Amino acid sequence: MNKTYERRDSIRIGLEKIDDFFKQCDISVSSCDSDLDITILNISSHGMKVKLNSEGDFSNLKLNSEVFIRGCIFNDLIGFLSSQKAIAVWKENSFVGLRFTPELDFDNATIRQMLSN
Numbered sequence: 001m002n003k004t005y006e007r008r009d010s011i012r013i014g015l016e017k018i019d020d021f022f023k024q025c026d027i028s029v030s031s032c033d034s035d036l037d038i039t040i041l042n043i044s045s046h047g048m049k050v051k052l053n054s055e056g057d058f059s060n061l062k063l064n065s066e067v068f069i070r071g072c073i074f075n076d077l078i079g080f081l082s083s084q085k086a087i088a089v090w091k092e093n094s095f096v097g098l099r100f101t102p103e104l105d106f107d108n109a110t111i112r113q114m115l116s117n
Contacts (some may be wrong), residue, residue, distance in 0.1 A: 011044060011108050012042040012044045012049070013044060013108060013112050013115065014041070015041060015042060015115070024038065024072075025037075025040060025069055025070070025071055025072040025082075026038070026070050026071035027050075027068065027070070027086075028070060029060060029066075030066045030067070031062060031066070034057075036052060036053075036057040036060060036061060037054060037057070038096075040072075041095070043111060044108055045100075045103050045108055045111065046100060047086065047089070047097060047098050047099040048097075049096070049097055050095070050096050052094045052095075052096060055094060058093075058094060061091065062088065063088055063091060064087060065088045066087055067085070068084075068085055069083070069098075080104070080106070084104070085100070086099060086101060
């Protein structure tokens with residue numbers, strides 16, 4: 001497994017203090033025309049680490065697949081993710097690293113502030 005992206009130097013903002021219900025999104029995977037349910041574990045302006053909520057979804061999401069993030073419900077201020085594109089850059093068990101394409105227009109301090117409201 002390639003964890004190069006996970007070990008990147010950018011600061012990731014953990015979402016441990018937010019209830020799982022509020023960290024859920026749907027992603028649409030272009031390569032297999034599937035919708036998958038995810039839980040966001042951490043985020044930065046470059047990407048995020050997610051957990052696939054269904055074990056069967058792991059095989060539907062291939063490395064380098066383009067995904068379209070939608071249906072984020074965990075905070076009114078984080079709705080910007082609901083039209084974001086990303087690429088799957090690593091996978092392990094039910095965890096996936098997504099790199100935003102393009103990167104978010106917000107820096108990590110702004111994301112942290114948005115999540116704390």
